[in-house]
Amino acid sequence: MEYPFQDIEKKWQKIWQEKKIFNPLNKTDKQNYYVLAMFPYPSGILHCGHVSNYSISDAIARVKMMEGFNVMNPMGFDSFGMPAENYAIQHNSHPRITTEECIEAMHKQFDSVGFGLDWDREVSTCRPDYYRWGQFIFKKLYEKGLVYRKKSFQNWCEECQTVLANEQVENGHCWRCESEVTQKELEQWYFKITEYAEELLDFSKMIEWPERVMTMQKNWIGKSFGTEIDFVLENSMDSCLRRNDEGLEETGELVKVFTTRPDTIFGVTFMALPPEHPYVQRWLAAEPDNKPLHEFCHMVINEDKIERTAEDTTKEGIFSGKYCINPVNGDKVQIWITNYVVMDYGTGAVMAVPAHDQRDFEFAKKYNLPIKIVIQNKEHNLAVETMQEAYIEEGWQVNSAQFDGMENEPAKKAITDWIADKNMGKQTVTYRLRDWGVSRQRYWGNPIPIIYCDDCGVVLVPDKDLPVLLPDNVQVGKTTRNPLLSVPEFVNTTCPQCGKAARRETDTMDTFVDSSWYFARYADPKNDKEPFSKENANSWLPVDQYIGGIEHAVMHLLYARFIHKFMRDLGWVDCDEPFARLLTQGMVTKDGAKMSKSKGNVVDPKYIIDRYGADTLRVFLLFASPPEKDVEWSDDGVMGAFRFLNRVWRLIETYKDTIRKGLSYCSSGQDVSGQFKDLQYSTHHTVKKWLDDTEKRMQYNTAIAAVMEHLNNVTSIKEPNKLNEAELAVFARACVIIPRLLYPFAPHIAEELWQQLGNKHLIHESGMPTYKPERLIRDTISYVIQINGKVRGKMDIAPDTPDEKVKELALEVENVKKTLEGKTIHKIIVIPQKMVSIAIS
RNA sequence: GCGAAAGUGGCGGAAUGGCAGACGCGCUGGACUUAGGAUCCAGUAGGCGCAAGCCUGUAGGGGUUCAAGUCCCCUCUUUCGCACCA
Numbered sequence: 027m028e029y030p031f032q033d034i035e036k037k038w039q040k041i042w043q044e045k046k047i048f049n050p051l052n053k054t055d056k057q058n059y060y061v062l063a064m065f066p067y068p069s070g071i072l073h074c075g076h077v078s079n080y081s082i083s084d085a086i087a088r089v090k091m092m093e094g095f096n097v098m099n100p101m102g103f104d105s106f107g108m109p110a111e112n113y114a115i116q117h118n119s120h121p122r123i124t125t126e127e128c129i130e131a132m133h134k135q136f137d138s139v140g141f142g143l144d145w146d147r148e149v150s151t152c153r154p155d156y157y158r159w160g161q162f163i164f165k166k167l168y169e170k171g172l173v174y175r176k177k178s179f180q181n182w183c184e185e186c187q188t189v190l191a192n193e194q195v196e197n198g199h200c201w202r203c204e205s206e207v208t209q210k211e212l213e214q215w216y217f218k219i220t221e222y223a224e225e226l227l228d229f230s231k232m233i234e235w236p237e238r239v240m241t242m243q244k245n246w247i248g249k250s251f252g253t254e255i256d257f258v259l260e261n262s263m264d265s266c267l268r269r270n271d272e273g274l275e276e277t278g279e280l281v282k283v284f285t286t287r288p289d290t291i292f293g294v295t296f297m298a299l300p301p302e303h304p305y306v307q308r309w310l311a312a313e314p315d316n317k318p319l320h321e322f323c324h325m326v327i328n329e330d331k332i333e334r335t336a337e338d339t340t341k342e343g344i345f346s347g348k349y350c351i352n353p354v355n356g357d358k359v360q361i362w363i364t365n366y367v368v369m370d371y372g373t374g375a376v377m378a379v380p381a382h383d384q385r386d387f388e389f390a391k392k393y394n395l396p397i398k399i400v401i402q403n404k405e406h407n408l409a410v411e412t413m414q415e416a417y418i419e420e421g422w423q424v425n426s427a428q429f430d431g432m433e434n435e436p437a438k439k440a441i442t443d444w445i446a447d448k449n450m451g452k453q454t455v456t457y458r459l460r461d462w463g464v465s466r467q468r469y470w471g472n473p474i475p476i477i478y479c480d481d482c483g484v485v486l487v488p489d490k491d492l493p494v495l496l497p498d499n500v501q502v503g504k505t506t507r508n509p510l511l512s513v514p515e516f517v518n519t520t521c522p523q524c525g526k527a528a529r530r531e532t533d534t535m536d537t538f539v540d541s542s543w544y545f546a547r548y549a550d551p552k553n554d555k556e557p558f559s560k561e562n563a564n565s566w567l568p569v570d571q572y573i574g575g576i577e578h579a580v581m582h583l584l585y586a587r588f589i590h591k592f593m594r595d596l597g598w599v600d601c602d603e604p605f606a607r608l609l610t611q612g613m614v615t616k617d618g619a620k621m622s623k624s625k626g627n628v629v630d631p632k633y634i635i636d637r638y639g640a641d642t643l644r645v646f647l648l649f650a651s652p653p654e655k656d657v658e659w660s661d662d663g664v665m666g667a668f669r670f671l672n673r674v675w676r677l678i679e680t681y682k683d684t685i686r687k688g689l690s691y692c693s694s695g696q697d698v699s700g701q702f703k704d705l706q707y708s709t710h711h712t713v714k715k716w717l718d719d720t721e722k723r724m725q726y727n728t729a730i731a732a733v734m735e736h737l738n739n740v741t742s743i744k745e746p747n748k749l750n751e752a753e754l755a756v757f758a759r760a761c762v763i764i765p766r767l768l769y770p771f772a773p774h775i776a777e778e779l780w781q782q783l784g785n786k787h788l789i790h791e792s793g794m795p796t797y798k799p800e801r802l803i804r805d806t807i808s809y810v811i812q813i814n815g816k817v818r819g820k821m822d823i824a825p826d827t828p829d830e831k832v833k834e835l836a837l838e839v840e841n842v843k844k845t846l847e848g849k850t851i852h853k854i855i856v857i858p859q860k861m862v863s864i865a866i867s
Numbered sequence: 868g869c870g871a872a873a874g875u876g877g878c879g880g881a882a883u884g885g886c887a888g889a890c891g892c893g894c895u896g897g898a899c900u901u902a903g904g905a906u907c908c909a910g911u912a913g914g915c916g917c918a919a920g921c922c923u924g925u926a927g928g929g930g931u932u933c934a935a936g937u938c939c940c941c942u943c944u945u946u947c948g949c950a951c952c953a
Contacts (some may be wrong), residue, residue, distance in 0.1 A: 027905080028905090048873090052936095115880060116899095116933095186889075216907095218881065237871080237890070238870095238871050238947085238948085241870070241871055241872095241948085242870090242871080242947090242948055242949085244870095245869090245870060245871090245948075245949060246948085246949075248952070250952075250953090252953080283953080284952095284953065286952090286953065288951080298953085304917095334949075334951090335951065335952095336950080338951090338952080339951075340953075365951090366951045366953095367951080367952095368952075368953095370951060370952095371953075372952070373951045375953090376953045377953080378953090379953095385951055385953080386953085388951095396941090421891090456953090458949090458952060458953085464944090525875090567910060574889075576947075578949090579947095579948080580948080580949095586926090602932090649880095649890080649891070650880080650891090651879065651880065652880085655880090657876085657879085658879060659879080660879070660892070661892070662891090662892050662893070662904095663878095663892060664879090665892085665904070666891050666892055667891085668900090669891095669905095669906095671889080671908095672905095683916090710905075718883095723883085727879095727880070727881085727890085727891095728880095728882095728889085728890080730890080730891090731889065731890035732890080733890095734890055734891070735890060738890090741907095760907075807872070808886090810885080810886050812885085812886085812933080814932070814933080814934090815933075815934050815935095817886055820886080840919095841919085841920080852933080853933060854933085855886060855933050855934085860886090860921060861885060861886075861934090862887060863933045863934060864933080865886080865892080865933045
């Protein structure tokens with residue numbers, strides 16, 4: 027007989043909804059607790075990954091409710107983006123319609139799992155009441171000088187008329203139309219996230235973040251210290267002024283290089299520039315007939331970005347015909363245009379030191395460029411003729427003028443100081459992090475609130491005109507170009523400043539912008555005066571516990587931290603970080619692989635819920651592994667969870683009258699023995715373990731295991747209806763704790779059984795379960811006796827036995843005596859309440 | 868290549884320096900059954916032994932410790948992130 031999970035689950039979902047227990051006010055006399063799992067893209071189909079993620083946040087929320095917090099666990103939808111456009115095309119519909127349908131479907135499906143979500147606070151990024159404030163934030167960023175437009179080379183598909191991300195380029199061809207991808211210089215909007223690079227490296231305000239996420243962000247930001255050195259361009263067209271000992275001096279234009287190895291500056295034998303470098307672009311323009319140069323640059327620029335930046339790509343280059351002067355020794359060095367230097371790191375120019383940099387070495391070998399040793403190995407003398415690879419280890423400075431003989435490490439600083447002193451450069455810091463390009467040539471996204479006027483230039487849309495509404499009358503899929511370009515009533519507008527005809531920006535924002543502040547909107551989701559009020563934001567933020575996949579370790583979490591810090595700087599919110607604690611949960615796999623349609627290994631949660639109930643599915647997913655690890659799907663595992671819940675049901679259903687009677691008896695616990703003493707211990711011990719696992723460790727698999735173990739202890743009592751009063755009191759208390767311990771994981775069955783045992787309140791209203799430490803004291807303690815690290819005996823003795831007596835007793839144990847025969851004891855160590863360790867010769 | 872995490876029975880996993888394998892699955896045997904994807908009982912790391920008990924065992928090797936899956940060093944494997952970053 028299976029327990030009636032279908033009736034129970036519907037019943038309690040209705041009660042929770044009616045009592046609005048998951049719809050917290052912003053201010054109550056309780057302390058606020060904000061738990062948030064990353065909002066989903068509304069695919070319309072609930073999959074096991076959703077159930078797994080939101081089962082974790084739901085468990086946390088319910089534990090915190092039991093603890094007496096005012097808990098917010100909101101839900102919304104990350105509903106802009108490319109997949110919605112594609113979905114609409116497939117279904118011959120419009121993204122607004124299909125997206126809203128999907129949202130409704132998912133809302134229902136989430137409810138069918140019994141998640142305690144605050145739907146009153148639902149946000150959906152594609153709705154004007156939300157994206158309006160995204161545009162507002164864009165404007166604020168712009169006003170603070172954190173938004174700019176920059177021309178840069180992008181993967182461009184002529185056929186689709188859009189920019190492609192690196193991962194959307196397959197072997198140099200567009201992933202969608204398969205036409206060749208070229209590099210096009212385009213104006214794109216950028217957010218100056220690099221302004222916050224330094225603060226984003228500071229993780230000290232997080233209460234608990236996984237080490238590896240912080241490491242990934244650190245690596246991504248990639249701070250490195252080095253020196254910027256100015257090389258003077260020979261025969262340059264323009265000139266610039268430079269300060270020297272005597273005052274200002276006129277020199278040629280400067281080629282600035284960034285290096286982490288200023289100690290090798292005397293070993294520079296050529297300069298390497300990428301074809302994108304502005305000087306190179308200028309030379310190209312000045313020499314339209316220089317065919318080899320044009321061909322080489324064109325080829326490199328249009329090379330697939332991924333391929334070009336792969337380490338094993340062969341280094342290629344061409345001599346530009348230009349020279350520059352090494353400021354430290356006046357050497358005239360050739361300037362080469364190469365494919366191995368990238369424009370957007372450092373200064374986009376490299377001083378090449380083949381003797382001490384492997385890439386430069388390979389390049390110099392290939393093109394027969396000179397190699398000059400300036401760091402000498404202390405043990406084996408290096409010689410240019412015999413070098414097989416660059417020498418990048420430590421050594422003495424040689425051929426380095428006044429620095430000869432110094433060790434190269436201190437020489438780095440000495441040379442930098444000297445260069446700075448001579449105004450030839452300076453110490454500097456460079457980041458790998460680049461500014462955030464937010465322009466997308468796509469329809470289904472948040473319009474950028476910008477108007478272009480021939481007279482006034484770039485003009486922000488005034489606040490009163492926000493939101494810039496995304497027009498609906500777009501033929502999705504009918505055009506391959508940016509769809510907004512084909513909506514004249516959107517494009518054509520008037521300039522807010524001069525009133526003349528003007529046109530709108532047709533790019534939309536990267537959807538990562540939408541997800542960079544939604545957590546704050548939940549605090550005040552219906553505010554139509556501002557993105558959220560400071561009061562409400564401060565009452566909830568930072569998110570106490572954020573939950574999401576590791577795939578968002580860098581992008582989303584870095585962008586959200588950036589925007590949050592910006593909002594803080596605007597005075598909108600006080601805290602420095604948006605997410606105090608972060609849990610990166612694993613994914614649900616089957617046959618060792620992520621569930622996906624293409625692999626055909628998808629399990630439909632709806633089927634499991636219909637057949638075994640939502641509680642079973644949740645218990646299975648939480649029990650299978652700790653939250654941060656992947657869960658391997660197992661049909662047998664689901665059965666195991668179902669069997670467990672059925673056992674709980676049978677126990678309490680069968681004996682509910684007996685248990686209720688037992689609860690009315692006083693339980694002093696002093697008048698039982700044996701099995702019942704053990705059972706009483708089990709009750710208190712299980713609560714202790716459960717509290718530790720749910721509150722401190724957030725390890726739900728072991729919390730559930732503890733409940734299972736306790737259930738085994740309870741069901742080992744035979745014929746409970748024949749117990750005496752004292753025994754029954756213990757038995758009843760052992761039973762009644764089970765629904766409460768099960769509540770965060772299997773809330774429906776828990777509430778039902780709790781009610782059947784005569785309780786009038788909901789479980790969370792009854793507070794956290796507690797245990798009595800004095801009930802954890804056993805009559806006897808089992809000691810293990812180790813000899814040289816091996817277990818040689820056991821003994822059960824009174825817990826308050828003094829250490830000296832414990833030693834004596836241990837030596838009396840039969841097998842211990844035997845093992846010790848004829849041996850000398852070095853040392854006896856007593857670990858109180860646990861073991862005796864004896865070291866012998 | 869750099870950085871990070873991990874490696875435990877047939878499987879998922881547990882063990883906060885203190886009895887390795889909790890709990891669940893699977894499997895074996897039994898009970899009840901016309902029947903079982905039901906329920907209940909017993910067993911289940913490997914080896915030796917009639918037994919008491921002994922030996923081996925947490926990827927491999929070394930070390931610290933009375934005591935190591937856990938801490939340290941080296942090697943291997945896997946996964947993830949970054950990747951010509953000057």
